Amino acid sequence: MKQAMVVSTVILGLLSAAGCHRASSPGPAATAYGAAVVAVSGDKQVAGAGAALDQPLVAQVNDAQGSPVAGALVRFSGGQGVRFDPASGLTGSDGQITVKVYLGGMAGRYPLLAITQDKAGKAYQAEFPEIALDYQQMLGRVLNEKYCSRCHNPESTAERVSNHDNLSVPPHAFTDGAALNAISKANLIAEISHGGAAVGKSAEMPPYGLTLSAPDIEALAAYIRAVADPPYRPQGVFNAAP
């Protein structure tokens, strides 16, 4: 009887220990240490809330002389709900590490971080600012692709030639927060709806008020706010500390 109790206690103990065990990923141990980490590529991307970023993040660890360090441990961290694959790892022979990212489920800015430590335990970090869009902003993004980006995006691709440089007054890129954040939402919507000439700007910006619906134009304004760099900060609104 007593023996059975002891055995069952041991089994219970083992079971609960197994149940409590969280698969914490300590990651591999660093074989080398750097003195800086830089964002190589994958920053400033835009995706739907919770969605995967199109491009992976690439971070590079350098030593004090600026040469890449292989085998340094890099840990990635982000806001709530962000998933990295893998969440940490060692840099390759080129001193770089590549991770896939799923953004969190809430729309907004995600300043993702790549963090490495030197031998003394001092942390260095590189920031990858990313943006997650909500439904309205995503609608704006799709409309932007069809109607706006041909002139407002100065970059040409093999599939889409930009008309940006053909205009006498160069249109603002939608990321140009320095210029666009200063325009109120009402004025932004007025300009999209009634065209540049109606608000004293270039007539090369045509009026979209009868081509697009009012919610579509609202969505475009929301998208412009969402991708602005520097970020748009609404004025005159009480902002609770997050």
Added chain:
Amino acid sequence: MSLFEKIRQFLFRDSARTFGTCSVALLVLLAVVPAKDHFREWLGYQNGYERLIRNRSDGVSLARRFQGGVRQTWLPELQVVDRCTTCHVSLKEASLAGVAQPFRPHPPIPHALNEFGCVMCHRGQGFATTVEDAHNSTLAWEQPILPARYVESSCGQCHERPLTGTPQLNSGREMLASYGCVNCHKVLSPEGRAMTATDNPPPLSHVASKTSREWIFAWLKNPQAYAATATMPNFQLSDDDARDLSAFLISQSTPYLEGAPRKSAPSAGDAQQGASVYGESYCASCHAMQNAAGLMVGGNVGPELTRVGSKVKPEWLAEWLRNPKTYDPETAMPHYRFEDKDIGLVMGFLGTKTDSDFLANVKLEPATPAQIEHGKRLVNERGCASCHEINGIPRPDNFAPELSAVGSLALSKIVFVPGMQHTLPDYIAAKIRNPRSFGSALKMPQFTLADSQVDALVTALLAQTTRAKTLPVALRIQAPPPSTYQPAGKAAKLIADMRCFSCHMINGRGGSMAPELTWEGSSVQRSWLVNFLKRPNTLRPALIRRMPKFNMTDEEANTLADYIMAVYQTPAFDSGSADVANFAAGDAAHGKDLYYGKYACNSCHILDPNKDKGYLGPTLTQAGLRLNATWVFHWLKNAQELRPGALEITWNMGDDDARAITAFLMQQKAATAQGGAK
């Protein structure tokens, strides 16, 4: 006396003592209920909300709108019961943007929250009142909350018609059709309409005329090694299986030109000149090819041609270029009216597109009857005939499980692989990403898909719910039934022969690569149209996909032009009405001012190639020779009405402005189209 007996004696010695004990016990029990209520999880959140708003400048208004207690949205016709707003108390308070959950306001959507509830879109357990129960997925939880990246799937429960704001859902649905998923899996809409495939896999009944057994073997082993863009999945066949399958496919193949007088194939011509013919014929509008820099250039309507020289037999290629329909009556490839010389040149060019590595290690012994028999068994087992036409093999019905309600698949019916998350989206994603991880004997092949494509497919499949079937019909935004439009007469034969529908949409039928032609007859002048059909030139400088030159005869071009001019006429106006063309003196000059001034048409259109730069819209140097004046007039007033989705602005111009600009444009009759291609 035992301890138990002592206690009993103490509590229940006589009737007075017993009464007292019971009263105390009852009191304690009564106290438990409010105490338990006080520690409710949701009450903690509501108290937290009151603390959050207390010191805000807008706290008073927020507090006035806040209602405590368990809140519930009940929408019987949608089967929605949810209490999410018990904790998410401030979904409509836009001023709280940026605060932590559960108090974040809901981002703007086109629906009122109280008309649809929360679980319609986010799923989860709506009537739960604890965080754990409402959101999380436990081993046996049937409806955990939907990860945000699949949330567009919920739109798809009502919206069968593509929505502008749901790119992921749209692309997932498009892929179900274009990757051939629906060739094996039945996917029905809530009305019971089956999704149809758009991938058009080639028939294999004459495959031995087209390619070698070695190529079939290498292709079966790894289609993406031949063409990175190939949509054919990898069936992960063993060498023996691929050997036997290729043996059977060759053995069942029959000659395809039997009885027909076969013209002798032209000999392959100069590759350099062939490249010019390939370019001038705009083969790249549909076919991609890796260029010298390693970049993939071209469209994706037809197969990639980077290594086509290692695949097709020259006699077959000659016959295919002469008229593709003799080999594959269903092909999307138009019948170019090539002369033998040009056929030889294109053959010469494509013949250089080889890859010696692809077939280097393929050494096949002649097939034995047993191998062929085994190959036939494999064709049946793997369901090859679901996609491809194969002699003697009927197309299997319902070869793979039906997916019409896969978005409501009960977790208890799913066999998960150890180590994976027990949720439906994770299961579907794993099935698509790596089907054989669920068992090496499974039939589903391995597709080559990017992560975003897997997410899109999962989104489209999660939209297939049982809830979608039970929704009120009034809520359903049905997709229009597929158009069965058929042109008539002689022109119909030409339209079919040149596969106009592969690129152009007419009356709801056809592709979207090229402009819609439903009202083309109202829009252009007949003489221009005949000329364009014979020698297409570039109208839109920024486009990289162009109309090919089909080498039509005069008679063919005239037949087509007559039909287009007579039949594709808008009912909105009479394109022959003269009143618009009766321009007053000075109209054109005023039109020029409006063109360059008020409307800045030159931002998108080139009219004077020496001065204008915008190249989004069609070039207008020859507008007066190309366009119908009445069309231009109405187009300037409301282009969207004439061609929904056109990039042209709906200007809503007044009659005077529209007439003046029309007069100006109709003057544009430059001798040659500027910026045009050869």
